[in-house]
Amino acid sequence: MDGGLLNSKNMYKSWTDCLGAAHFALVFALWSALAYAGVVSNTFLPTPDQVLQTAYRMVVDPAGDNLLHHALISTLRVTVGFFISAVLAVPLGIFMGTLPKVRAFFEPMMGFIRYMPASAFIPLFILWIGLGEPEKVMVIFWGTFFQQALMVMDVTKNVAGELVEVSYTLGAKKLAVFSKIILPASLPGIIDTLRITFGWAWTYLIVAELVGASSGLGYVIIQAGRFLKTDVIFVGILVIGLLGMLTDLIFKLLYRVMFPWLTREGA
Structure with a gap:
């Protein structure tokens, strides 16, 4: 019975992987059809091979347009901004x-600020901290911190109340309940929150590198x-x-390593 269930889960995963790959293939086919058939001018929609050739040229170019150099700089900016945000937002x-x-x-003030676009603060950041790297990191931090803190709050707040109540009934102290019940139960959701908000950090990259x-x-x-x-x-x-x-x-790999039992249940 266990073997049949495992095979069923493996088949389901294979099907979902195939559907995901099919979506990519469909988008690529549509792009190729529009570009190669000339439906859209290559000035506005380059062909896939043009994009590939440009990428190769930018990778091997030793000058300032080197793609790897630019990718490394952007990765550092996003990572630093996200890391500072996570260090502050997760405990809060x-x-x-x-x-x-x-x-x-x-919560009220953070809920208010999170609706303000990070791009609107760029002039203030420039006035306060200049046009250097701190300003770019600040944009990414500002764009992720408030949502991150509120999402972690919701994950922690929604820990099953029965577990907490039973712990207090059995005589556990507040610190023990926090360290033994609330934090372990919240950790999977916190890791998922970090995964989602790291994606948001990448979306703020263009805004961060817009000026200066x-x-x-x-x-x-x-x-x-x-x-x-x-x-x-x-x-x-x-x-x-x-x-x-x-x-x-x-x-996702970190999640599987830290919580293998949850991965097996959701496979």
């Missing part, structure tokens, strides 16, 4: 979800747009997407 979110008074103090940047994938895309280099724009967008998928896979 846990305390907000655990302690009603902390939640009552922080001389490197990075966002800078490459913006400069290419000024000269109608759509093949370079496609390369930049696709590289950001691939880097985002890579970070997503890293978090």
